[in-house]
Amino acid sequence: MPELIGIGVGPGDPDLLTVKAVKAIQNADTIMCPASNEDRPSIALSVVSPIIDKSKNQEIVKLIFPMTKDKAILEKHWKENSKIMADKVLSGKNVVYLTVGDPYLYSTWIYMHREIEANHPEMKISVIPGIVSMFTFASKVGISIAEGAEKVAIIPSCYDLSSVKEIAKNSEVLVFLKDGRYFDQVIDLLKESGFPENSIFAIGQDLGTDHEIIRKMTLGEVNDDSLTTKYFSILVVKRV
């Protein structure tokens, strides 16, 4: 029976693919991957390109998910893309869908899975987890994401940030994902919330790539040069 597998490809370094992910990708008939538009490469696909055997001529399908917060546009693409994916499986192909990091953290897979499960309850669907970007970052900078009784908040920075001050008062560790271009606003809010100046502040951009940037300091030492400018950025602040 043909199946659909959602695969987390980790944060960018092909060496951080799981053995199970490599086997599933190499055995697939069709490899599907997200991209923000036709002209842009799929980051998830670029992570796995070293392990794809070109001589096998596996079909590769790039699915477009525009970078927008417009719910109507997003839902239209979720429906269209999930139909493309389901139709391919129904035609008898084993399909894998690649996502950066893990498929169940802020990933397009979540919407694909939900749609396809609702429309094709009989379809065989499974998921292979991937190494989450924030844990890769923790390893690189040597910060524990949580220890003992510590509470952690994961916050997407590109949405409404009005609750950040309250969350900061009630958490020991805050992890900000989704878009380094908003981190200047995040830092102002942290300072306004009274988050201690001696807290660890670590920021990473494009982890696992040739142009990776990593900085570690205290919250009190942060200035404009400490920030990153790209979507693929992570910020961790931790009380000491």
Ligand SMILES: C[S@@+](CC[C@H](N)C(=O)[O-])C[C@H]1O[C@@H](n2cnc3c(N)ncnc32)[C@H](O)[C@@H]1O
């Ligand atoms: C749509 S979310 C996907 C998260 C992913 N599913 C995971 O498990 O890490 C994209 C965000 O993840 C973070 N991210 C993922 N990969 C990254 C990398 N290689 N370097 C820096 N940040 C990364 C960034 O915060 C980025 O804005």
